[in-house]
Amino acid sequence: MAMLEVRDLDVYYEKFQALSGVELDVQRGQIVSLLGANGAGKSTLLKTISGILKPASGSIYFDEKRIDNLQPHDIVNLGIGLVPEGRKIFSALTVRENLLIGSYTGRARRTRNKTLEDVFHLFPVLKHRSQQKGTDLSGGEQQMLSIGRALMSQPRFSIFDEISLGLSPVVVKELYRTIKRINQEGMTVVLVEQDVKRSLKVANFAYILQEGRITLKGNPRDFTEEAVKKAYFGV
Amino acid sequence: MLRFLEPIINGVLLGGLYAVIGIGLSMIFGIIRQVNLAHGELMILASYFSLLTLQLLGLHPLLTFLFVLPAMFIFGYLIQALLFNRVMGKGMEPFLMISFGLSIILQNALLLIFTPDARSLKNTLVIQSLNVYDLFHVPLIYIVNFAVSILVIGLLHQFMKRTYLGWAISASAEDLSAAKLMGINPKRVYALAMGIAAVTAAISGVLVGMTFTFYPHSGTQYLIIAFGVVIIGGLGSLPGTFLGGLILGISQLAGGHIIGPGFQLLSGYIILLVVLTIRPQGILGRG
Amino acid sequence: MSAKRIRFISILLALAVLSTIPLWDSPYVMTVWLLIFVYAALASMWNLLAGYSGMISLGQQVFIGLGGYTLAVLSVYYGLPIFLSVLLGGMISVIFAVLISLPIFRMKGVYFAIGTWIIAEALGICFSNWGYVRYGMGMFIQPAYKLSMSSVYYAAMIICIGSIALVYVLLRSKLGLALMAIRDDDIASETMGVNIFRCKFTCFLVGAFVTGIAAGILYLNTIFIQPFEAFGIGWSVKLLFIVIIGGIGTVEGPIVGAVIFVLLQQYLSEYVGYNLIILGIITIMVLFFAPKGIIGTIQNRFRVGLLSVRRQ
Numbered sequence: 001m002a003m004l005e006v007r008d009l010d011v012y013y014e015k016f017q018a019l020s021g022v023e024l025d026v027q028r029g030q031i032v033s034l035l036g037a038n039g040a041g042k043s044t045l046l047k048t049i050s051g052i053l054k055p056a057s058g059s060i061y062f063d064e065k066r067i068d069n070l071q072p073h074d075i076v077n078l079g080i081g082l083v084p085e086g087r088k089i090f091s092a093l094t095v096r097e098n099l100l101i102g103s104y105t106g107r108a109r110r111t112r113n114k115t116l117e118d119v120f121h122l123f124p125v126l127k128h129r130s131q132q133k134g135t136d137l138s139g140g141e142q143q144m145l146s147i148g149r150a151l152m153s154q155p156r157f158s159i160f161d162e163i164s165l166g167l168s169p170v171v172v173k174e175l176y177r178t179i180k181r182i183n184q185e186g187m188t189v190v191l192v193e194q195d196v197k198r199s200l201k202v203a204n205f206a207y208i209l210q211e212g213r214i215t216l217k218g219n220p221r222d223f224t225e226e227a228v229k230k231a232y233f234g235v
Numbered sequence: 236m237l238r239f240l241e242p243i244i245n246g247v248l249l250g251g252l253y254a255v256i257g258i259g260l261s262m263i264f265g266i267i268r269q270v271n272l273a274h275g276e277l278m279i280l281a282s283y284f285s286l287l288t289l290q291l292l293g294l295h296p297l298l299t300f301l302f303v304l305p306a307m308f309i310f311g312y313l314i315q316a317l318l319f320n321r322v323m324g325k326g327m328e329p330f331l332m333i334s335f336g337l338s339i340i341l342q343n344a345l346l347l348i349f350t351p352d353a354r355s356l357k358n359t360l361v362i363q364s365l366n367v368y369d370l371f372h373v374p375l376i377y378i379v380n381f382a383v384s385i386l387v388i389g390l391l392h393q394f395m396k397r398t399y400l401g402w403a404i405s406a407s408a409e410d411l412s413a414a415k416l417m418g419i420n421p422k423r424v425y426a427l428a429m430g431i432a433a434v435t436a437a438i439s440g441v442l443v444g445m446t447f448t449f450y451p452h453s454g455t456q457y458l459i460i461a462f463g464v465v466i467i468g469g470l471g472s473l474p475g476t477f478l479g480g481l482i483l484g485i486s487q488l489a490g491g492h493i494i495g496p497g498f499q500l501l502s503g504y505i506i507l508l509v510v511l512t513i514r515p516q517g518i519l520g521r522g
Numbered sequence: 523m524s525a526k527r528i529r530f531i532s533i534l535l536a537l538a539v540l541s542t543i544p545l546w547d548s549p550y551v552m553t554v555w556l557l558i559f560v561y562a563a564l565a566s567m568w569n570l571l572a573g574y575s576g577m578i579s580l581g582q583q584v585f586i587g588l589g590g591y592t593l594a595v596l597s598v599y600y601g602l603p604i605f606l607s608v609l610l611g612g613m614i615s616v617i618f619a620v621l622i623s624l625p626i627f628r629m630k631g632v633y634f635a636i637g638t639w640i641i642a643e644a645l646g647i648c649f650s651n652w653g654y655v656r657y658g659m660g661m662f663i664q665p666a667y668k669l670s671m672s673s674v675y676y677a678a679m680i681i682c683i684g685s686i687a688l689v690y691v692l693l694r695s696k697l698g699l700a701l702m703a704i705r706d707d708d709i710a711s712e713t714m715g716v717n718i719f720r721c722k723f724t725c726f727l728v729g730a731f732v733t734g735i736a737a738g739i740l741y742l743n744t745i746f747i748q749p750f751e752a753f754g755i756g757w758s759v760k761l762l763f764i765v766i767i768g769g770i771g772t773v774e775g776p777i778v779g780a781v782i783f784v785l786l787q788q789y790l791s792e793y794v795g796y797n798l799i800i801l802g803i804i805t806i807m808v809l810f811f812a813p814k815g816i817i818g819t820i821q822n823r824f825r826v827g828l829l830s831v832r833r834q
Binding site: 269270318321322327328329331332333335336337339340342343344346347455456459462466495497498500501504505507508511512515 | 643
């Protein structure tokens with residue numbers, strides 16, 4: 001059984017159908033890439049998995065438990081962590097408080113001090129700036145904060161939504177190195193990216209979305225450039 | 236000029252009390268962007284509850300806090316959990332109308348139980364006053380009110396800054412989606428926040444009961460004061476709420492001093508209407 | 523016979539029957555229907571604002587008080603004919619509405635609601651401190667004693683029919699189209715040339731006018747006016763109840779709501795003090811379980827409407 005199973009998913013955004021018949025599997029320990037042009041439906045899919053949107057039909061299973069009918073906070077408690085698009089750092093809280101609020105739920109709250117140390121180890125710059133206001137950090141640092149915050153809830157399954165947006169290649173390279181490290185330590189990862197090349201390099205498996213449908217899936221090493229272009233744009 | 240000293244000083248002290256009246260409304264407005272029209276009734280409910288406790292147990296009004304505050308916390312929690320949580324996310328109208336309905340129910344229930352007679356929580360602080368170099372008089376109760384209000388606002392400020400629940404409330408107010416991703420259950424946070432708001436309303440209700448006479452319908456004027464404090468001082472601003480209370484308190488007492496005691500409320504209302512017209516988000520608030 | 527014809531004839535029949543009520547020699551029935559007519563008129567105006575123009579007002583009592591006091595002052599102090607005074611009550615209300623529209627229209631949503639409420643409270647304070655209108659003791663509208671009950675009854679009936687007809691005509695006009703466009707998407711409607719302010723302003727003035735007149739007629743019945751009661755929030759409570767139960771955003775809703783309300787008031791008159799509580803509880807229950815009210819729920823289920831303004 002795959003860790004995450006998405007079956008025949010239809011999702012509507014207002015009156016517009018954003019996803020049609022989406023089927024997707026993520027095996028334990030994989031790094032799965034989700035690609036597609038702007039508006040293809042990637043964010044919608046992620047929001048549906050994390051419970052912020054509800055599907056019109058279809059189902060989502062996590063560790064064989066049905067989750068498409070659950071509230072976001074329950075889904076987080078099951079072990080899914082989402083690093084949202086746009087980082088969404090809380091300006092009302094400091095760096096440290098932003099991290100700590102990531103371990104809001106009971107299970108994670110008990111071990112929060114240890115987890116905090118681990119996150120600081122992973123991203124030392126956060127430790128240096130721990131007393132500063134969350135939104136006073138640079139773009140790359142905020143992205144690290146957002147990732148660290150998601151890790152604070154002790155997820156077994158992490159989703160990264162467009163983390164390279166607006167960041168320099170050097171910073172992105174560092175972030176990806178961190179993601180690979182986390183994966184090697186046992187985290188299952190789903191990456192949503194604009195940066196096709198980089199994401200296909202690091203992934204075990206990839207899905208390409210176009211206008212709400214999966215148009216290509218498989219091991220990225222088997223993808224030809226032509227096939228990818230066609231899956232993206234349909235030409 | 237000197238004859239203004241007394242109303243201004245008293246206005247400042249009263250303003251502290253007004254700030255506590257408004258802080259609960261401000262907090263809830265900050266989180267869920269809705270005004271609880273029953274806020275005044277929560278205050279007066281606490282005043283009457285204190286009266287009961289006082290009559291049954293013979294305690295000093297300030298000691299009734301021990302019973303009134305926990306009871307009001309539970310009451311606030313329940314009205315959010317059972318009533319308001321059902322219509323969260325359905326727009327402004329349902330919430331407005333339900334809170335309005337609740338305010339009417341509470342007001343008339345109090346009227347039925349306690350009759351329309353004037354009541355007050357008898358204490359000696361109201362009669363004693365401080366005589367400052369014969370320049371002006373300050374009733375002791377005003378000083379107590381001001382001290383309590385500094386305490387309450389200070390505590391609330393610390394609570395919001397240092398506790399998990401406080402962070403959860405700030406986070407939910409800022410970005411609800413992101414807060415949900417932290418594992419925060421919005422309905423539970425709202426209910427807890429309403430409980431806290433009810434406690435602040437209760438504190439101000441007991442103090443008001445000790446300072447002035449109250450009736451079942453007094454809730455209305457205090458709702459407008461609370462709203463005024465929030466609007467003048469600005470949303471989402473703790474120091475702003477305090478400033479709002481001060482401005483309202485001073486303008487009420489100064490206005491009453493100039494025009495006449497019957498017009499105290501009116502001068503407050505006029506200031507409020509002016510601010511609403513020019514700058515609804517308040518003097519210090521963020522739009 | 524087409525459905526439209528049937529509807530038209532049944533409405534005429536109902537009106538015909540209602541106009542014979544003064545001949546039934548039952549002052550009680552006349553009073554009940556008089557109240558129903560007036561409340562239906564008041565409620566349909568509140569509904570015009572809240573249900574169609576998106577302005578929830580908690581201050582309609584401003585116009586109720588102004589209408590009532592204009593009637594009182596003009597007929598008692600100046601001896602003006604009584605129905606003229608009622609009409610002028612409507613005019614004074616409109617004038618005041620124009621005066622406050624500049625500040626009040628800058629307020630949106632909950633600010634508007636509370637702003638209108640504050641104005642009403644402020645007027646209550648002013649009037650209760652004003653010697654000319656006998657302070658808080660209130661005024662007796664003596665000239666109304668001479669009126670026969672049936673003339674007040676017919677006046678109430680006229681204002682009710684008039685207000686419902688007015689709402690119906692407004693909603694089927696260009697203004698109505700504009701309001702529906704605003705209701706669906708106000709930003710989009712603005713780009714298509716709909717002047718939101720003018721639409722809402724018109725509705726506000728119409729509401730003030732009719733409310734002022736209906737209030738005058740109401741006070742012809744009660745004969746006594748007092749500032750805190752006239753400008754009190756109780757009016758908004760009753761109007762909210764009527765419109766919510768009847769069906770917000772429908773033309774027939776206020777009528778149904780008024781019938782239920784007046785009958786409920788009569789039934790509960792023995793349990794003084796409980797009636798507003800029960801009103802409040804019923805309102806909240808309806809908001810939870812049937813937010814569209816009676817007419818709205820029927821319209822959804824059976825797709826019928828007596829006075830529906832939907833275009834076929």
